Amino acid sequence: MALAIACGESSPSHLVLLGFVNRTLDSIKRNIAQIFANVFCSQTNNAVDARTCGNADLLPFKLEDFMTKFGEKYQLSAEDWFSENKNLNDKQDPHAVFNVLDVMLKDNLERLKMMRESISLANMNCQGWTFEANYLETAEIIKDLCLYGKLGTALWLRRKLMQKGVVFDVFTHNYLINGLCKTGDLDKADELIKEMSEQGPSPNCATYNTFINGYCLINNVDKVLDLFSTMANKGIKPNRVTCNILVHALCKKGHLEDAKKHLEEILDDDNDKTASDKIISSTILMDGYFKNGKMVQAKSVWDNVVQMDTQVDVVAYNVLINGFCSSQEIHLAFGYFCEMIKRGLLPDVFTYNTLISGLCKIGKFDEASYIHGIMSKIGIIPDQMSYKSLIQGLCINGVVVRANELLLGMLEKSMVPEPLIWNLIIDCYGRCGNLGKAFSTKNQMLIYGVKPNVYTYNALIYAQVKEGNITNAVSLKQEMHSYGLLPDVVTYNLLIGAACNSQNIEWALHLLDEMLMLGCEPDIITYTELIRGHCIKDNMKEAEELLRKMHNSGMPIDDVPYKILVKKYCKMRKPDKVFDLYYKWMERKRA
Template sequence: MREWTFSCHIFCPSRIISNDQNENKEISDGEEEPRGAVFNALDAMLKDSLDRLKTTRESIGCGRTHRSDAILETNYGSDISTIKILCLEGKLGTALWLWKTVVQQHRVPDVITHNYLLNALCKSGYLGRAEWLVKEILCHGPFPTCATYNTLMKGYCLVNKVGKALDLFSTMANHGIRPNRVSCNILVHALCQKGLLEDSKRLLEKILDDNNDGETSNLITSTILMDGYFKTGNMVEALTCWNDVYQRGIKVDVVAYNVIIHGYCLTGNISLVYKSLSEMFKSGYLPDIFTFNTLISKLCKSDRIDEACYVFSVMPRMGVPPDHITYKMIIQGSCISGDVIRAHRFLFHMLENSFTPKPLVWNVIINAYGKFGQVQNALSVKNQMFEFGILPNVYTYNALIHSQIRNGNIDKAHYLKKEMLLVGVFPDIVTYNLLIGAACDLGLISSALQLHDEMLRRGCKPDIITYTELLKCYCMRGKMAEAEELFSNVQMSDLLIDHVPFMILMKKCFKMGELDKVFDLYLIWLRRGNREGSTLGGFGVSMIAPVNDDKSKAAWLFSARPQ
């Protein structure tokens, strides 16, 4: 640039005049030099400057082109990475918008990016969009892979469309794609879940005949089928699969042992469970969290809570710390066995190990304390929930209200209902049924009716239990006209009526000596299509078919009496 500025100065008119004067001066001094040589030198300098300027501009333009290409390439890579991240985060709408933007710029994403989109669509249940995306890939590229079809097949299986998954499996070869063992495993698992174990077995035999993918895939497929047989109670076929794995010389893994242990737990054979655990140790495998949780679950359900606690104590020593599920099962099992103190101790152990129990765990302990009449302990657990930042839910308060009613503390039960509203928990139908039932047991019909009206105002629809309690209260108070009117309204509603309302009215009418009403209620019961044995919820009935003549009616009335 400096040279270009110098050249400009040379051809400035003032500079030319100045040079001419100097030249004349030099000539007058006796040094003669031709005028043409000066201009030739100036022309050469100008041409050289212009050539350098052209080269500089061309190099700048070329650099800009390369830089723009590099920017485009960087943007493309960034867009592809963003699409994948959005799919993993579940932001499907934004991912599809960015994919469409990339395609509109004539930059087709690779098949892996399309597989990410396909997987996100299938997980979200958008099977129609997923099918459309596969068609787009087939029409415009890139060419799909086996993983593409596997993803769509898995999506079909998630929404229980196994038939479409099988159709897709059969059409893979038409597009030049050979199914792999993952494809077959997806279908085997789906068929097992639908109970089509024979079809799964045939597909397994087809897989085992193909020895291209190694024994790991064989083990996975066999494990899936074995699990299906165990869950349907077909112990013989499940053990056949297990023995077949050994006969083929396939090395089993922890997952296979977990399946066999879970299967033995389903059959209730604890001795075989311990035997499988022993074989697991001998094979060099250590139990994982699924192994221990399966065993503890079975021990708790079998009321062997002491053994379950022992297994719980062994877990940390084997490097497998308990998780939320382990604690929940131990606490539930302790409460069912009646040892609420131990359950509460496990709750403290949970908190000490930085586990935040879910409301369900707290509710189990609160319900157990209430069941055994320890209302203060139940309330103490509720207060601990607040201390640890756990908001009690409607089930928490229902358990507390039930415990207060059991102990005859109706006023405290109503106070708990008010507390519910203060903490933002709204009573449900169970809450109102508990309070209405308590009021009816005390004969407080006005209080029960007020609660019924409050239910309706809050948009809580009463059920048959609500009306049964009110009907019982009317009968207790001798208000038969109101009871019959209520019973008539219930019959005209869409509620499913069981034998209890009939039993309450029939017993009351029987005590009042109104045997014709008892007989009429029995006929209504039969006309509703009920044929419940010979007792009719507490009544001894010698004949079930409808009776119309006076002799049969008298015989029925003689045999029908409250039991």
């Protein structure tokens, strides 16, 4: 009931309470009016005529009711009131009426005071509850806006409520900072942290962890180290997350020795860091060594972990196995795979995917297929990565039939492949000259609701160009627009190369103008194809002009354009041109 009053809602309970208060106040007025009427009006045993005393609404009952309640001994007539005889024949006390009046007034006023205080207290409590409920609801709204990427709206809502004196807690601010860091708006996140330091709430360790991780995403290690120092200056002690982020940032930037020193500090701090914290930091450093090709140092980190009798986990073994597979040390990878099982750790899908990818890189597709086959038997369902690694390896080596069987197996398991897997098979069929299978795979791709991309059409255009079907290749370029796709530099390079092969240099130049108009920058392959086209048409002046244009643009040039021109001048029996080009070629290589 009180909550309804505080919220200002016209609920039934609200009306009942207000009615009760009004009736109480009316009763007090009537009681006081009745008393004064009894004092100042002439009294008889009959009903009092209210009209002789004023408003009839003030006297809704008879004087007999009052006399019955308080007794006849307290009656006092008007004549007695103003009489000089104060003792009423020595039988009655004339102050008795005033005693009754005082008691009733005091009692009613006390009741009114208590009711007002109760209503006021309930109102204040309800307002506090309402404010707290609104605060929590608004904080949840800001968190949801941050999670859905509506950072502008979240910041606007925070600013509006801060103008009304509302200060959100540090957890709500951390959501805002996390969203800004994910979108790369680190300057805005920095401003928000400065506002927190000046106006409250004070940033905590999680605030700086989020901010540091934002700079790690853009590889700004200098800023990461600066923020790490700022935490210490502000008296905020870094936790395990901070240390792991810092080690990861240093490893990603290649500062492995600095990361190692930092890790040693973590390992020496036995009081604050648990065994799980140490294995995480060691795993990050080990992964950094592997990615930089330093297998000896990575193995040394692993040996230190084992010597400390630290409980290693599946993630640490996965990093170790992945590092050896990337270095094509498959026998070492399988050795640690067996050791992992002996320790009672069950390999996960990432472990098997790593082994499949490593075997495919060295061409051992039978072993990779065997591992892929036993995954389901031991209760580990192959995922998209499992199929992609094997299909990619098969397609690179031209084993397209086996790759297509794996794709059909995915469809049977209601696992729709991602576009990359479809494109690999389409490209492999195109390179093998099987255009029918390439286009049927593309149609099947559409049936399963997978939209083709630029790479899909480039694979089909390459297949058509390879077979000499230039008209069909141009039709595919036009078809791309129906899916909202724009040709890229690879598309134009394929078509320009086809035009030059057919000695249609005018069409090739038209395609060059078209790609420039669309904002697609030519690359070395574009100019090399045009140079070759001009040489076929004996347009040597135009060919050398294109080579000069490549030099002036600062584009990296390989040996192919020089070889094309030298070969053409040799056929034309112009040794001076050959030696001149050869001299420029050698000068550029020395430079």
